[in-house]
Amino acid sequence: MIALYARVSTEEQAKSGYSLQDQIRQCREKAGKNAECIEYVDDGYSGGFLERPALSKLRNDLREGLIDKVIVYDPDRLSRKLANQLIVTEEIEKRAKLIFVNSEYKNTPEGILFYQMRGAFSEFEKAKIKERMTNGRRAKARKNKVVKDVKVYGYKFNKESQELEIYEPEAKIVRLIFELFTDPRGRVQGINGIAHYLTDKGIPTKKRKGVWHRQVVRQILMNETYTGVFYHNKWNTEGMLVNKYKDSDDEKVSMTLRPKEEWIPVEVPVIIEKETFKFAQKLLKESRRRWAGTSKNKYLLSGLVRCGDCGNTMTGRRAKNWGTYVFEYSDAKNTAGAKHKGCGNRVKCEDLDAYVWNHFVNVITTEGESAYSEVAATTETQDSIPFEESELQRIEAELIRIKSGRKRLLDFMTNNADIVDEEDIRNQLKELKEKEDHLLKLKEETAALLEERKNNEVNDEIRAKAVERYFENENPESMSIEERQELLRMLYREIRVYSNGKIDFISL
Known part of the structure; x- marks a missing residue:
């Protein structure tokens, strides 16, 4: 059985005249009259990758022994990448005879050298075509043009x-x-x-x-x-075309963000x-925490409270105290796998809710409609430092402890090689590495938040909405817990509670 393989990509069909019909016609002529042929056609697929439906079927049929001869119009129809071209060529040569319409292929040292040289030039040509197209798109973008329909809703x-x-x-x-x-x-x-x-x-x-x-x-x-503003050249999608042909998510190529200096803004x-x-x-940064789940009981400050001592979030719960059930915010994490169990800080919901709401009402009513411009100045005590700054200090201290712990483990393993359980030491080192990676990521995110905090101007418009929402209610004290939550979240990103009774309000 003779296999006829043809491929064309969009730009080649337009520019080079490699029509599928013409490729198949010439391949059939090469096969001869009355020859039994199977057509394998990839329409609109780039030669830069191997994951093509027809080519994959051809390779499978070769392995099954159905094909004894393969005819292709030109070597670059197999692939525009030399390494891939050589892989497919070797697969075909092991099980069948390979014939090209537009060139002569010989399995000799000279023939293979010429074949590789031609493949290298084909790969170079493909790269130049891609470079010209990319440069053309970027040039248009710099002229404030949107290169293609990006299908943005709205x-x-x-x-x-x-x-x-x-x-x-x-x-x-x-x-x-x-x-x-x-x-x-x-x-x-x-x-x-x-x-x-x-x-x-x-x-x-x-x-x-x-x-x-x-x-x-x-x-x-x-x-x-x-x-x-729309940004061209923001995302690197190299290699993502083949994702739809890959079964495993692990094999798929992810889209990555390019450095911001490479983005091209278009108005x-x-x-x-x-x-x-x-x-x-x-x-959005807080939404996952604020709407993480539902509870049997509603808590006014759900998703807002954090322990100022250990950094754990504080969640509402019903706890038993001397035979009586009370509602409280606690930093205790009892779930399996929780890495930070908390320092035991807790406060009654009734007390904290009343304090926070009264603080909010006082800020709103004392200054009236100008209150929103003063919130940032009044929501943190004079001697407190931004949460992000204290968090960075905590992370740095943890990183130093990890580095010290790793050094002690390595020294112990070196000095006690005859008695040490090497597998146990390696597991401990692995745990330290995972913790270090987590802290480094957290450090990067926290530093970005701190920088944003320093550069951010008070959002007068949003704060004005909070004031307006409060005063448009004829009886503010009759507001539901959901309405109060919305108002608090318009002003505060977080409320830090310390074991010594100190409370800091972190504004958005």
């Missing part, structure tokens, strides 16, 4: 002007999503709540589907394009104001 692509234009039916949904997230007013709870809300209202997605998923809502909330119409977007990003 916009439509104008092919003639190569610009994004606001598509109002979708843009109003984008504004609604940001409003529901930053000012829910009891309508929804978190990202999941927004997804259910949009689905229940029958609002279609970008792909005209009726079901919204939380990840789609999250992507919209994180998309900076809505503030008036687009504004849908969401920058202040609102910034506030949404701050809420």
Whole structure:
């Protein structure tokens, strides 16, 4: 049986005239009249990778012994990458005869050398084509043009002007999503709540589907394009074309973020104001903690309280105290696998809730509508330092302890080689390495938060909304716990409680 293999990618079909029909026709002529042939055709697949449906089927049929001759129009149809071309060639040569229409292949030292040289030039040509296309796209982007339809919900692509234009039916949904997230007013709870809300209202997605998923809502909330800037060359997608042909997630290539200096900004119409977007990003960082789960009991400060001594979050729980059940916030972590059990700090919910709410009301009512501009100055005590700064100090101390512990283990293993349990030492070293990696990641995130905190201006617009929301209620003290939670979360990112009674309010 003779296999006829043909491949064409989009740009080659347009520029080089490698039509599939012509390739197959010439391969059939090479095979001869009345020859029994099977066609293997990859239409629109790049020669830069091997994971192509028809080529994979051909290789499998070769292994099954169905093929005794393979005819290809040109070596670069097998692959545009020399290493891959040689791999496929060797596979074919082991089980069948390889014939090219456009060149002569000989399995001799000279023939193989020429074949490799031709493959190298083919790979170089492919790289140059890619470079020219990439440079062309970047040049257009630098002229404030959107190179292709990026399919951002809320916009439509104008092919003639190569610009994004606001598509109002979708843009109003984008504004609604940001409003529901930053000012829910009891309508929804978190990202999941927004997804259910949009689905229940029958609002279609970008792909005209009726079901919204939380990840789609999250992507919209994180998309900076809505503030008036779209970035070209932001993501590195090299190699991702083959992901749909890989079965295992471990084998798939992930999209990575390029260094920011390589991004190319393009101005687009504004849908969401920058202040609102910034506030949404701050809420997103805390959303997983705030909406992590549900409890039988409702706690006013759920997701806001942290122990100022050990750094553990403090969650609401019902505890037994001298035969009486009380509700309290505690830093104790009793779940299996919890790395930090907490230092035992706890405070009665009733006491802390009253103190925090009274503090909030005092800030709001004392200064009236100007209160929002004073919140940042009044929410931390004069002698306290930002939480991020104290957290960095704690992390640095932990890293020093880990380094010291690792040195002691290595010294012990070196000095007691005859009696030491090497496997046990290695496991301890592995645990220290995992803890060190976790702390280094946490350090990087905390440092970024601290830098953002130093550079961030007080969000007057958001704080003004909190004041407005409070005063528009005729009887503020009758507000539900959900309404109070929303107001507190508009002003505070975290409330730190110390065992000595000290309380710090960390603003957004």
